[in-house]
Amino acid sequence: MKTKNIMIVGVGGQGSVLASKLLGHLLTSRGYDVKVSEVHGMSQRGGSVVTYVRYGDKVYSPIIDRGSADFIVSFEMLEAARWIEYLSSDGQIVTSTQQIDPMPVLTGAMNYPENLLAEIKKTGVKADALDCLKLAEQAGSSKAVNLVLLGRLSNYFTDIPLEAWYEAIDSCVPKKFLELNRKAFNLGRNA
Amino acid sequence: MKQLMQGNTAAARGLYEAGCCVASSYPGTPSTEITEEAAKYDAVYCEWAPNEKVAMETAFGASLAGKRSFCGMKHVGLNVAADPLFTVSYTGINAGMVICVADDAGMHSSQNEQDSRHYARAAKLPMLEPSDSQEALEFFRKAYDISEEFDAPVIVKMCTRVAHSQSLVETGERVEIPSKPYEKNISKYVMMPGNAIKRHPIVEERMKRLADFSETSDLNRIDKGDENSVGIITSSTCYQYVKEACGDKYPVLKLGMIWPMPDKKIREFADSVNRLIIVEELDGFIEEHCLTLGLKCEGKSLFGCLGELSQNIIAEKLGMNTPSGVKLDGSVKIPARPPMMCAGCPHRGLFFTLNQAKCTVLGDIGCYTLGAVAPLSAMEMTLCMGASVSALHGFSKAGGKNAVAVIGDSTFMHSGMTGLANIAYNQSKSTVIILDNSITGMTGHQQNPTTGYNIKGDPAGKIDLESLCRAMGFKRVRVVDPYNLKECADVLREEMEADESSVIISRRPCALLKYVKHNPPLKVDNEKCRSCKSCMKIGCPALSMKDGKAHVDETLCVGCGVCEQLCRFGAFKGGK
Numbered sequence: 001m002k003t004k005n006i007m008i009v010g011v012g013g014q015g016s017v018l019a020s021k022l023l024g025h026l027l028t029s030r031g032y033d034v035k036v037s038e039v040h041g042m043s044q045r046g047g048s049v050v051t052y053v054r055y056g057d058k059v060y061s062p063i064i065d066r067g068s069a070d071f072i073v074s075f076e077m078l079e080a081a082r083w084i085e086y087l088s089s090d091g092q093i094v095t096s097t098q099q100i101d102p103m104p105v106l107t108g109a110m111n112y113p114e115n116l117l118a119e120i121k122k123t124g125v126k127a128d129a130l131d132c133l134k135l136a137e138q139a140g141s142s143k144a145v146n147l148v149l150l151g152r153l154s155n156y157f158t159d160i161p162l163e164a165w166y167e168a169i170d171s172c173v174p175k176k177f178l179e180l181n182r183k184a185f186n187l188g189r190n191a
Numbered sequence: 192m193k194q195l196m197q198g199n200t201a202a203a204r205g206l207y208e209a210g211c212c213v214a215s216s217y218p219g220t221p222s223t224e225i226t227e228e229a230a231k232y233d234a235v236y237c238e239w240a241p242n243e244k245v246a247m248e249t250a251f252g253a254s255l256a257g258k259r260s261f262c263g264m265k266h267v268g269l270n271v272a273a274d275p276l277f278t279v280s281y282t283g284i285n286a287g288m289v290i291c292v293a294d295d296a297g298m299h300s301s302q303n304e305q306d307s308r309h310y311a312r313a314a315k316l317p318m319l320e321p322s323d324s325q326e327a328l329e330f331f332r333k334a335y336d337i338s339e340e341f342d343a344p345v346i347v348k349m350c351t352r353v354a355h356s357q358s359l360v361e362t363g364e365r366v367e368i369p370s371k372p373y374e375k376n377i378s379k380y381v382m383m384p385g386n387a388i389k390r391h392p393i394v395e396e397r398m399k400r401l402a403d404f405s406e407t408s409d410l411n412r413i414d415k416g417d418e419n420s421v422g423i424i425t426s427s428t429c430y431q432y433v434k435e436a437c438g439d440k441y442p443v444l445k446l447g448m449i450w451p452m453p454d455k456k457i458r459e460f461a462d463s464v465n466r467l468i469i470v471e472e473l474d475g476f477i478e479e480h481c482l483t484l485g486l487k488c489e490g491k492s493l494f495g496c497l498g499e500l501s502q503n504i505i506a507e508k509l510g511m512n513t514p515s516g517v518k519l520d521g522s523v524k525i526p527a528r529p530p531m532m533c534a535g536c537p538h539r540g541l542f543f544t545l546n547q548a549k550c551t552v553l554g555d556i557g558c559y560t561l562g563a564v565a566p567l568s569a570m571e572m573t574l575c576m577g578a579s580v581s582a583l584h585g586f587s588k589a590g591g592k593n594a595v596a597v598i599g600d601s602t603f604m605h606s607g608m609t610g611l612a613n614i615a616y617n618q619s620k621s622t623v624i625i626l627d628n629s630i631t632g633m634t635g636h637q638q639n640p641t642t643g644y645n646i647k648g649d650p651a652g653k654i655d656l657e658s659l660c661r662a663m664g665f666k667r668v669r670v671v672d673p674y675n676l677k678e679c680a681d682v683l684r685e686e687m688e689a690d691e692s693s694v695i696i697s698r699r700p701c702a703l704l705k706y707v708k709h710n711p712p713l714k715v716d717n718e719k720c721r722s723c724k725s726c727m728k729i730g731c732p733a734l735s736m737k738d739g740k741a742h743v744d745e746t747l748c749v750g751c752g753v754c755e756q757l758c759r760f761g762a763f764k765g766g767k
Contacts, residue, residue: 011528012530024195024357028359034195034357034358036356036357037352038355038356039299039355040223040635045530046530046531046533047528047530047531060431060502061434061502062358062428062431063502065502065513066516067503068514078526078528079528081519084516084517084519085517085518087517088514089517100732101735102526102527103527103529103531103565103730103732104526104527106735107565108727109526111524111526113524113525113526116523120519122519122520123517123520124517
């Protein structure tokens with residue numbers, strides 16, 4: 001099979017590390033060759049962060065290049081827009097509608113762009129947007145946005161049974177947060 | 192079963208499996224996790240050293256005593272450790288010694304993007320370069336065998352994309368290597384001229400034998416191609432980009448041993464293809480070597496020497512089509528999202544104080560380098576670890592006025608102390624501010640000599656900063672709480688006005704540390720807020736203007752209360 005590309009984008013500290021860990025575990029357990037690439041250090045401090053997840057029969061490069069992502073999973077609207085060039089023309093965006101002001105907006109030097117979702121849809125790409133923060137809080141913690149997003153994403157993986165996702169959650173999440181995370185996953189999946 | 196493993200974790204597994212017993216490192220992105228992961232194996236003694244030079248000398252001492260040893264660092268750390276590096280090449284080792292250096296092309300978290308491969312050539316040492324996690328594990332194992340066979344430390348060079356990417360790894364078992372008893376050998380280990388003169392030819396002879404090894408080693412291999420119109424020589428993560436872009440179309444000579452290079456193998460490969468292309472990030476290290484062999488090749492003329500490469504860049508330069516990607520309407524302006532200090536970061540209050548005092552701030556390496564970013568904009572120089580303190584001394588001696596140095600606790604222990612000794616000794620009127628957040632923050636919370644804990648989190652020796660500064664001769668040593676703006680401003684003014692050198696310790700633990708208890712988030716009373724935006728001057732990510740009034744993001748605010756102190760109208764409530 002052709003290598004599939006999933007990009008996870010967001011703001012440093014939003015929980016993309018667990019999301020990529022879970023996807024990596026899931027795809028490895030399905031027998032794929034998998035590569036996951038993250039960047040650590042300074043950019044993590046509230047900056048724009050991106051994680052690449054690639055899987056297939058044989059994966060070489062650890063990174064995803066422009067125009068090649070099958071999915072962009074985004075924790076934040078501005079980040080979905082920022083990385084859109086990386087999406088393939090028939091790719092799918094799955095995004096939280098949360099908006100976090102970056103420093104140039106906080107200082108008043110720039111405005112947070114208006115109607116970003118509409119602008120994204122204007123390009124012709126498929127975008128699935130939902131209020132993941134609200135659903136995460138409904139599940140019991142604002143930190144569970146990552147699982148809400150993965151739940152939403154799971155709808156697009158028709159060849160991976162629900163049990164495999166659950167197994168990946170069980171393997172990657174500490175026991176005491178298991179129920180919360182499963183709940184968040186289901187809320188995202190069924191919203 | 193194969194496991195998905197980060198390159199650094201695989202490297203740690205490799206040194207564990209190779210029977211390494213002692214590891215000493217200084218944290219630095221992207222190398223940090225190697226030693227952190229190695230510390231999870233009880234069979235490997237691991238520690239954070241105060242700096243990379245100390246780490247390398249510690250690893251050498253362990254090798255001398257007969258145990259396989261390791262030290263790891265980022266590219267700029269190898270500059271710090273360059274002194275022992277060049278001479279340990281002369282002495283050689285007793286038990287196997289491996290040095291890992293991790294480069295950061297693209298400068299994801301670094302102050303430059305130097306190419307560490309030059310060190311292998313300059314110090315006349317073998318260097319291996321893995322291209323994924325499985326190779327990281329295997330190359331570490333092989334490095335120890337090469338080290339002992341050739342009586343030389345071996346450098347393993349990682350890069351951000353190998354260090355911080357995860358790929359599938361098959362692990363092996365640890366081999367227990369019997370200790371090699373230390374034997375007194377003055378002519379080998381005492382590098383004074385009379386002995387070193389005799390060691391140099393041994394080094395040169397060793398490089399010849401290593402070059403022969405490089406010719407026949409499976410570290411350097413050829414992937415066959417479907418056609419020979421082009422042949423590619425590459426290494427490290429670039430190998431993965433080449434295979435992604437070209438598949439099996441062109442033959443590829445993949446160099447796992449980047450120094451010394453296999454000249455004969457390179458010549459034969461070059462002869463077998465019509466057009467020789469070298470794909471490597473940063474400098475033309477392989478390319479220049481090919482040119483010295485008299486081979487016609489292309490490399491930097493195609494790819495340049497800036498930043499990281501990728502599969503698309505390689506495909507484009509080889510004349511293949513690449514997808515253009517989706518574009519938003521040109522009218523949509525996407526603001527940048529640079530990194531910034533976290534909500535509740537103890538550095539914020541201190542940098543606000545410096546901003547208000549209009550000091551010239553000579554800075555250093557750490558999270559607090561973000562003090563240079565607007566709106567604080569309170570740092571005017573950052574060079575390397577420790578440079579703030581030494582440069583302030585020079586600045587003062589040259590008549591520079593109204594300047595201070597800021598340096599973190601870990602960076603101070605790394606190489607700020609020696610600069611401070613110079614101020615104490617040569618008597619410049621300088622004020623040094625140590626930002627003591629009780630941890631090495633930027634690299635992800637590593638302990639250091641001032642925290643009282645070791646790499647495993649167990650109690651350890653603790654250096655008292657106040658006593659240390661006083662012992663150096665500083666009479667004026669003050670401690671301030673950076674959450675208290677008035678105290679910071681008062682103490683800063685007093686110390687800068689004083690007629691002698693001083694040290695201010697700005698002390699509060701990093702807000703991200705698990706043990707730190709936070710206050711409840713603040714709230715804004717919209718009736719009282721006059722929209723003056725005074726609170727926005729501190730650049731806190733939890734603060735924004737909503738409908739003309741200050742607004743606190745309760746999910747981010749940790750109730751530090753710095754913004755509250757800036758409000759003349761008492762609009763903030765709650766918190767402590």
